[in-house]
Amino acid sequence: MPFKIIRNDITKVKADAIVNTVNPYGFIGRGVETAIYNAAGSKELLEERRKLGNLYPGDVGITPAFNLDAKYIIHVSGPVWKDGRSNELSILRQCYDKALHMAVENNCKSIAFPLLATGTYRFPEEIGVAIAVEAFTEFLKDYEIEIFLVVFGSDAVRVSGTLVDKVTEFIDDDYVAAANATEYLPVDEDYYAYEDDEEYLGYKDPPYQNLNVRKPEVGEAQHDYSHSSLNVPDFLRKRKLEDVSESLEDLLKKIYTESFGKHLQQLINKKGLKNSEVYATANISKQYFSKLLKGNVKPSKEKVLALAVGLRLNIDETVDFLRIAGYALSPISQTDKVVEYFIKNKDYNVIKIDIVLFDFGLEPLSS
Secondary structure, three states: OOEEEEEOOHHHOOOOEEEEEOOOOOOOOOOHHHHHHHHHOHHHHHHHHHHOOOOOOOOEEEEEOOOOOOOEEEEEOOOOOOOOOOOHHHHHHHHHHHHHHHHHHOOOOEEEEOOOOOOOOOOOHHHHHHHHHHHHHHHHOOOOOEEEEEEOOOOOOOOOOOHHHHHHHHHHHHHHHHHHOOOOOOOOOOOOEOOOOOOOOEOOOOOHHHHOOOOOOOOOOOOOOOOOOOOOOHHHOOOOHHHHHHHHHHHHHHHHHHHHHHHHHHHHHHHOOOHHHHHHHOOOOHHHHHHHHHOOOOOOHHHHHHHHHHOOOOHHHHHHHHHHOOOOOOOOOHHHHHHHHHHHOOOOOHHHHHHHHHHOOOOOOOO
């Protein structure tokens, strides 16, 4: 997957490039910068850093990574948050863009970022995340590189700021009613029950009154009340579950191989999108996306949801799209509800969704 959010100490992440937020004047700053210097080797790294000179907000530079499990450290000078009207947003975007381009120019295949400027520099998390997501998404349309967003801290640390509260409110308003909904008609267990060792439906006590058959008196000749002799309606007969399962699997494979790739490309064309826009927004690699179009792989439900977001489908279109791949939205799945929130709010970006799922402690769509 092109983007992944992880909880770790950035000094322990294996990547070609590690991004360091720096003090502009060549001194060792606080927080992440101190940790990176200590892990890499303070003396050697500081010597290389000072060769870069002053790095003012929006500037970047590159040095060897020394003792880190990386090739390079990319040093970025981020903006201090004031009021949002002092060019802070565009400067922070420059930091991400320049760091990404510097990584590619140095043949890096992977890069690890902290969430820039949201700590010591006091950027609101939701704004900082939005800028990072936008930068990553745009870059991945043109370049193939693994991007890690590394969160250091306890499980209680929320990356998406107030956004996770908005999603929580949406789920709370809708979740209880949805969780109580049933997908099947209720079954009267006193009327009939399944028996594991029989091919057809077995009765606890034959429902003679419902089949117009008189129950024999004691001592009276017994009649054959087996399932084959009774006129048991077809809809009550138990089918072999393994046969149903196999045929369903075969059917889904047929639907998938014959229709999904073609349907995906048709939707892209109908929406007037480029393939690169879809797979970048869906956080799917170009290679995997190509296999999908050719029908060479069967996507998981999470990948189909990611594609629905990349295609900018509405919720009804998403339901239909899932059905083609053999899936459905679940009223009791928190992951589905999170995705539903973003789709209903026309906020189409899987990287952003994955960050919110991360804050909920759920697996990302791109896992």
